[in-house]
Amino acid sequence: xxxxxxxxxxxxxxxxxxxxxxxxxxxxxxxxxxxxxxxxxxxxxxxxxxxxxxxxxxxxxxxxxxxxxxxxxxxxxxxxxxxxxxxxxxxxxxxxxxxxxxxxxxxxxxxxxxxxxxxxxxxxxxxxxxxxxxxxxxxxxxxxxxxxxxxxxxxxxxxxxxxxxxxxxxxxxxxxxxxxxxxxxxxxxxxxxxxxxxxxxxxxxxxxxxxxxxxxxxxxxxxxxxxxxxxxxxxxxxxxxxxxxxxxxxxxxxxxxxxxxxxxxxxxxxxxxxxxxxxxxxxxxxxxxxxxxxxxxxxxxxxxxxxxxxxxxxxxxxxxxxxxxxxxxxxxxxxxxxxxxxxxxx
Ligand code: SAM
Ligand code: ASE
Numbered sequence: 001x002x003x004x005x006x007x008x009x010x011x012x013x014x015x016x017x018x019x020x021x022x023x024x025x026x027x028x029x030x031x032x033x034x035x036x037x038x039x040x041x042x043x044x045x046x047x048x049x050x051x052x053x054x055x056x057x058x059x060x061x062x063x064x065x066x067x068x069x070x071x072x073x074x075x076x077x078x079x080x081x082x083x084x085x086x087x088x089x090x091x092x093x094x095x096x097x098x099x100x101x102x103x104x105x106x107x108x109x110x111x112x113x114x115x116x117x118x119x120x121x122x123x124x125x126x127x128x129x130x131x132x133x134x135x136x137x138x139x140x141x142x143x144x145x146x147x148x149x150x151x152x153x154x155x156x157x158x159x160x161x162x163x164x165x166x167x168x169x170x171x172x173x174x175x176x177x178x179x180x181x182x183x184x185x186x187x188x189x190x191x192x193x194x195x196x197x198x199x200x201x202x203x204x205x206x207x208x209x210x211x212x213x214x215x216x217x218x219x220x221x222x223x224x225x226x227x228x229x230x231x232x233x234x235x236x237x238x239x240x241x242x243x244x245x246x247x248x249x250x251x252x253x254x255x256x257x258x259x260x261x262x263x264x265x266x267x268x269x270x271x272x273x274x275x276x277x278x279x280x281x282x283x284x285x286x287x288x289x290x291x292x293x294x295x296x297x298x299x300x301x302x303x304x305x306x307x308x309x310x311x312x313x314x315x316x317x318x319x320x321x322x323x324x325x326x327x328x329x330x331x332x333x334x335x336x337x338x339x340x341x342x343x344x345x346x
Contacts, residue, residue, distance in 0.1 A: 027107060045086075072088060252283035258309055262309070271325045
């Protein structure tokens with residue numbers, strides 16, 4: 001839409017103002033299980049049938065399904081007086097729980113946690129700090145103590161971390177040729193989704209997921225079963241404990257959780273334990289050098305403000321941290337998706 005048009009009718013402003021209506025429609029449809037119910041039925045269903053199956057009001061479900069049609073998340077089939085609904089290709093692929101490319105768990109975490117944190121964005125901007133205390137009544141003194149405030153929240157966060165690699169993981173492990181690195185530690189490796197991508201792409205390597213004991217326990221229980229050849233676990237605290245020696249350390253979405261000084265502290269520890277000729281792979285949503293975008297990274301940086309102690313950074317800011325820690329020959333690969341990769345060597 002041209003500037004002139006926007007001056008007369010501010011469609012973009014209206015879209016932004018009411019963007020949360022769209023988010024909430026998506027959240028509620030996933031939470032109620034609409035897409036999985038339609039998948040299981042294997043034929044288009046009426047609103048009454050979906051309402052009956054999911055235990056909701058018929059009127060509420062009619063409006064919800066109709067809004068999903070408007071959002072192109074469902075297809076409406078008109079037969080006689082009735083309307084029948086089915087999943088679109090996109091919702092079957094990304095919104096059903098068990099699809100290999102599912103974002104279902106990301107959506108649930110966005111609904112149950114992010115949405116509540118973002119209720120305090122104004123306070124976060126005023127104060128310049130995260131809002132765990134206001135949103136959930138937990139102290140944010142220990143950041144991951146707050147993020148992992150219950151077993152349910154821990155699993156939910158881990159599922160969020162896990163699911164994005166369903167759609168972005170391949171690009172990250174292929175961004176550089178990692179085959180020369182045999183012993184790899186994925187620091188803060190969480191559910192192990194990226195580790196799994198890594199051993200699939202490089203069958204000759206061994207990836208160890210290094211994470212807090214509770215996370216390792218949950219990862220073993222819910223995400224990585226014994227059959228996963230080439231994936232090991234190491235329980236530890238990367239700030240407090242000595243790091244094991246390795247050829248490559250992956251830090252995916254780690255530095256963006258922390259201040260520059262904590263990030264440098266961690267990278268320095270990594271540099272000291274890294275074998276000569278080895279390296280570090282940073283995986284982050286990179287901001288453009290002039291801060292002009294991408295808008296996803298700009299918004300994620302606000303999310304880091306409400307939820308963590310960190311920020312999203314530009315390539316030059318990561319390069320400065322890597323150089324200060326001792327690393328050299330810093331290379332960047334942009335993937336065009338959410339996350340990019342930076343490789344530096346010792
Ligand atoms: N790398 C994963 C990914 O990109 O999907 C997870 C990133 S998540 C934002 C940060 C991870 O760092 C979590 O798995 C968390 O448990 C881990 N972590 C936080 N503090 C840690 C510490 N002190 N020692 C080890 N792991 C830590
Ligand atoms: C973190 C990553 C995330 C810490 C908290 C987080 C994400 C959500 N909450 O390291 C994933 C990225 N998504 C957004 C909206 O920032």
